[in-house]
Amino acid sequence: MNTPLVELSKYAQAEVNLQLEAEEKITLMREMIRIRRFEEASLKYYNADKMGGFLHLYIGQESIAVGTVSLCGENDHIITAYRDHGHALAVGMGMNECMAELFGKATGCSKGKGGSMHFFAPDKNYWGGHGIVAGQTPLGIGLAYGIKYKGLTGASLCFLGDGAVNQGAFHESLNLAELWDLPVIYIIENNGYSMGTSQKRSSAFKGSLAQRGEAYGIAWESAKGHDIYEVRAKTKAALDRAHRENRPTILELATYRYQGHSVADANAKKYRTPEEIVHHKDNFDPLNVWKNQLMQENVLDEDTYRKIDSEAKAEARQAAEFAEQSPYPEISEITDDVYFEVDKKTNAGSQGRHFFHD
Amino acid sequence: MTLYRHALNRALDEELAHDDNVVIIGEEVAEYDGAYKVTEGLWKKWGDKRVVDAPISEAGFIGMGIGASMLGVRPVMELMFYSFAYVAFDQMINNAACVRYMSGGLINCPIVVRGPANGGTNVGATHSHTPENLFANMPGLKVVVPSNARDAYGLMKSAIRDNDPVYFMENTLLYGDPAAASELPEEEFTLPIGSAEVKRQGTDVSLIAHGRSVIVALEAAKQLQEEKGVDAEVVDLRSIRPLDEETILNSVVKTNRAVLIDENKPFCGVSSQIAATIQQEVFDDLDAPVLRVTSIDAPAIYSPPLEKEQIPNVGRVVEKVMQLG
Numbered sequence: 001m002n003t004p005l006v007e008l009s010k011y012a013q014a015e016v017n018l019q020l021e022a023e024e025k026i027t028l029m030r031e032m033i034r035i036r037r038f039e040e041a042s043l044k045y046y047n048a049d050k051m052g053g054f055l056h057l058y059i060g061q062e063s064i065a066v067g068t069v070s071l072c073g074e075n076d077h078i079i080t081a082y083r084d085h086g087h088a089l090a091v092g093m094g095m096n097e098c099m100a101e102l103f104g105k106a107t108g109c110s111k112g113k114g115g116s117m118h119f120f121a122p123d124k125n126y127w128g129g130h131g132i133v134a135g136q137t138p139l140g141i142g143l144a145y146g147i148k149y150k151g152l153t154g155a156s157l158c159f160l161g162d163g164a165v166n167q168g169a170f171h172e173s174l175n176l177a178e179l180w181d182l183p184v185i186y187i188i189e190n191n192g193y194s195m196g197t198s199q200k201r202s203s204a205f206k207g208s209l210a211q212r213g214e215a216y217g218i219a220w221e222s223a224k225g226h227d228i229y230e231v232r233a234k235t236k237a238a239l240d241r242a243h244r245e246n247r248p249t250i251l252e253l254a255t256y257r258y259q260g261h262s263v264a265d266a267n268a269k270k271y272r273t274p275e276e277i278v279h280h281k282d283n284f285d286p287l288n289v290w291k292n293q294l295m296q297e298n299v300l301d302e303d304t305y306r307k308i309d310s311e312a313k314a315e316a317r318q319a320a321e322f323a324e325q326s327p328y329p330e331i332s333e334i335t336d337d338v339y340f341e342v343d344k345k346t347n348a349g350s351q352g353r354h355f356f357h358d
Numbered sequence: 359m360t361l362y363r364h365a366l367n368r369a370l371d372e373e374l375a376h377d378d379n380v381v382i383i384g385e386e387v388a389e390y391d392g393a394y395k396v397t398e399g400l401w402k403k404w405g406d407k408r409v410v411d412a413p414i415s416e417a418g419f420i421g422m423g424i425g426a427s428m429l430g431v432r433p434v435m436e437l438m439f440y441s442f443a444y445v446a447f448d449q450m451i452n453n454a455a456c457v458r459y460m461s462g463g464l465i466n467c468p469i470v471v472r473g474p475a476n477g478g479t480n481v482g483a484t485h486s487h488t489p490e491n492l493f494a495n496m497p498g499l500k501v502v503v504p505s506n507a508r509d510a511y512g513l514m515k516s517a518i519r520d521n522d523p524v525y526f527m528e529n530t531l532l533y534g535d536p537a538a539a540s541e542l543p544e545e546e547f548t549l550p551i552g553s554a555e556v557k558r559q560g561t562d563v564s565l566i567a568h569g570r571s572v573i574v575a576l577e578a579a580k581q582l583q584e585e586k587g588v589d590a591e592v593v594d595l596r597s598i599r600p601l602d603e604e605t606i607l608n609s610v611v612k613t614n615r616a617v618l619i620d621e622n623k624p625f626c627g628v629s630s631q632i633a634a635t636i637q638q639e640v641f642d643d644l645d646a647p648v649l650r651v652t653s654i655d656a657p658a659i660y661s662p663p664l665e666k667e668q669i670p671n672v673g674r675v676v677e678k679v680m681q682l683g
Contacts (some may be wrong), residue, residue, distance in 0.1 A: 066524070077429075100505030111462035120461035127428060128461065132452050136420050142425015149381065149407075149431050159459045172418025178578060179413065243666075337463035348520055352552025355497065358423040358629070 058086035063286030067231030075154025134167030155242035163194020225253030384436025440475030486658035512549030560591030
């Protein structure tokens, strides 16, 4: 492993980070490693034709999901786009149900009905998993509206990519968020590319993408995303704003994805140089940066790291075995989970014809 | 007699009282009292939390309502015109209709999106869409199109209490039309979604319609009786999805003839589905082909006298029935 060029985090002294126990810091390490190993296993089995469709990998961006989610409480809710595996594991979904979903199996988190882009766990305040770019951004203010309507102290953390900022739905959401004082935090995971188009070829902006918030009077911040201490420090400020003032924030976090937009991205190494990818891996890898930080703090040693890593690899391998051995859904189950009232066999679900195939 | 708009107003008012999670959101629904006065007086009675004016931002506020419904709020969203649904289409289809399925049944969206969906008011193609066929094409959605005040009242209450997304399509021409007014009892009641109703008994032909076309069919039936000696039965679908096929088929088995009256454009309109069902289920009972009266197949024309001819009207229905021979 290369020692990252970046200096040790100046955000280690942030109050929210000073509060961290050593064991909690190790947990952050473990969660990031678990995501990395899950994604690597996903790629392996995708390439072995075990799954269909798209596979948008989170490798390189792990510090953002893990850092932000680590601060969430009982009434904080998460929603994201289609690069959703990292957030899913960060909120506590199991590798088994996630991997089985990728395999299209009945034991998947969505019973094989959602696929890679559509993971959900409302019992863990995780509302997906959304395939249409920026389509989740109005839902994000909806969650915030619901939190506020019910009189709860909470926030909606709505993740989006840098490619989503030019969709109208996002701008409509920003207007409503500020107009109605909604406790939403828009977290732009800026990995530099909306599929194959770089930020400067896709977005008109001054300073940063988050700065667009100024037009709406929304508090904004642009920060680095590879340092989990920094992610936590910036997220904490936004959470405080949401919890104490019911006010929105746009938080843009610079990050980098090592893989293509999806595994089906044939040009993944054409719209950027191999040197650029290597530069990020060598210097800004969130796992390496955190490992280095914790070793300097004498919280982590190489043996512990290796143990965590081998456990994560084993967990991912076992998840693939679980997925492999699980059954596919039955054809008769295709029409389950369409209507609540039909599924629950209520009076409302028993009137008239709901399905029109022969 | 209670007008269609007042029946809706009463249903909304009662449901605001029935459940604290019900919130009305839309353009001009609060301080302005509703562009078509359906929500008149509700903001004054219920206040800012329960009746909320939204900016002109359909994708944003409809999507917001869908998100809030996932957390258990029960938003009743007004589209000033249902034609504006097209601005919010991604939210209404990809999110509201699909999220339950894609989550394997973990999430549901108890949302109502209501507003007028009709032609005939000389506002041109952009404001005259009848998208009930588009939305009924999507599993996960329910589509309700009431033709009179009583049905509008009872179905709106059921729509708000339903735990699936219900797209509730009204009609600006019916809001104040005495022909669509009803006697409403003092006591509250609901009507089940997915239940059609025979609005006029007859023996010679079944006129099968929804929304304002039911009013047209009833007038046509009267004229057919008086002028042609034809005794037409009128079936009001009331709900497009779920669909009460039993009532439709029972009527056709009784009369052996069907004319479908449908303000949709003909290609894959609601009547296309009804026609497919009739020929499949009761082919041997038919004495004539199933015919349709739909809108003339062009974007809605502005010109007032021509628009009357473009959408189904009494003259066109009578003429089509007489073609059956």
